[in-house]
Amino acid sequence: MQSEAVSHPNIALIKYWGNRDNELRIPANGSISMTLGGLENRMTVRFDDEIETDTLMINGKSAAPPMLERASRHLDLMRRQAGIDAGARVESVTNIPLGAGIASSAAAYAALTLAAASALGLELDQRALSRIARRGSASAARSIYGGFVELIAGDGDHSSFAKQIVPADHWQIIDLIVLVDEDIKHTGSTSGHALAASSPLQQSRIVDAPRRLKVCLKAILDRDFESLAQIVERDSDMMHAIMMTSEPPLHFWNGDTLQIMAVVRDLRAQGVSVCYTVDAGPNVHCLCLPGSEADALQALTDAGKRPWRVLRGHPGPAARVV
Numbered sequence: 001m002q003s004e005a006v007s008h009p010n011i012a013l014i015k016y017w018g019n020r021d022n023e024l025r026i027p028a029n030g031s032i033s034m035t036l037g038g039l040e041n042r043m044t045v046r047f048d049d050e051i052e053t054d055t056l057m058i059n060g061k062s063a064a065p066p067m068l069e070r071a072s073r074h075l076d077l078m079r080r081q082a083g084i085d086a087g088a089r090v091e092s093v094t095n096i097p098l099g100a101g102i103a104s105s106a107a108a109y110a111a112l113t114l115a116a117a118s119a120l121g122l123e124l125d126q127r128a129l130s131r132i133a134r135r136g137s138a139s140a141a142r143s144i145y146g147g148f149v150e151l152i153a154g155d156g157d158h159s160s161f162a163k164q165i166v167p168a169d170h171w172q173i174i175d176l177i178v179l180v181d182e183d184i185k186h187t188g189s190t191s192g193h194a195l196a197a198s199s200p201l202q203q204s205r206i207v208d209a210p211r212r213l214k215v216c217l218k219a220i221l222d223r224d225f226e227s228l229a230q231i232v233e234r235d236s237d238m239m240h241a242i243m244m245t246s247e248p249p250l251h252f253w254n255g256d257t258l259q260i261m262a263v264v265r266d267l268r269a270q271g272v273s274v275c276y277t278v279d280a281g282p283n284v285h286c287l288c289l290p291g292s293e294a295d296a297l298q299a300l301t302d303a304g305k306r307p308w309r310v311l312r313g314h315p316g317p318a319a320r321v322v
Contacts, residue, residue: 003118007319009103018196037316043111051087099184101281109136110143229275
């Protein structure tokens with residue numbers, strides 16, 4: 001029983017931080033994202049009764065034990081549903097930097113969910129797949145779909161799922177991902193989510209989330225970049241305020257992060273259609289319209305004290321079996 005799937009990371013435009021239920025990975029608030037074509041995780045899963053212990057290879061190397069254990073627990077969800085206990089051999093090939101705040105886990109668990117479900121013969125629609133993917137990484141629920149996607153927070157397993165807002169061809173937005181630090185971040189998102197409730201700002205952020213979601217949704221539907229830019233930057237800054245005021249505090253930004261954010265703000269003041277958003281890490285996603293890409297890239301290149309590697313993403317397709 002074997003299948004292969006390809007999925008893509010996503011960049012959250014309205015982010016969630018903190019879980020209502022850590023075991024089920026029910027997020028504290030809803031979120032909206034853009035699936036990123038140009039970056040991918042290609043996952044092959046083979047189940048066989050002769051495989052005694054699950055194995056996980058990432059780009060030809062054995063995964064660290066915590067990664068393997070997390071993947072095995074995720075596979076158990078689908079093994080139970082299929083009524084089998086066969087071991088699995090999982091091979092992942094990806095061009096996404098791992099653990100650097102570029103949603104590598106979102107792409108990984110979307111691909112793992114789809115490949116495993118296909119190999120086991122589980123006939124599941126996208127909503128069901130997104131619910132299972134959410135159990136591995138809440139952001140993975142969004143990577144099941146292409147284009148612009150909303151993750152409904154819900155209040156339990158069945159009510160927390162992702163859905164597509166509009167397909168990838170609705171609006172061409174370019175994501176210039178400036179990699180200021182490609183090392184694995186000091187605190188993983190799973191650990192960070194558990195600290196969110198300790199911030200005195202978290203509850204007000206959650207209460208305000210429906211408003212931010214509404215503003216972002218309208219901006220996407222109207223293709224209103226200026227409105228999108230304002231709400232995306234505000235939401236990103238709010239999430240990092242939660243991190244910085246949690247106990248213990250988390251500081252993901254570094255000097256390069258702040259410099260890029262300042263460059264982006266200056267560019268937009270000059271009429272360049274670009275904005276920033278930063279996930280749980282120091283690397284900066286610079287979202288821009290196609291007509292502003294060259295100006296944005298040149299300014300980012302000129303600003304660097306050292307050459308920064310820049311990845312390019314765009315609205316991408318749904319996860320799929322290949």
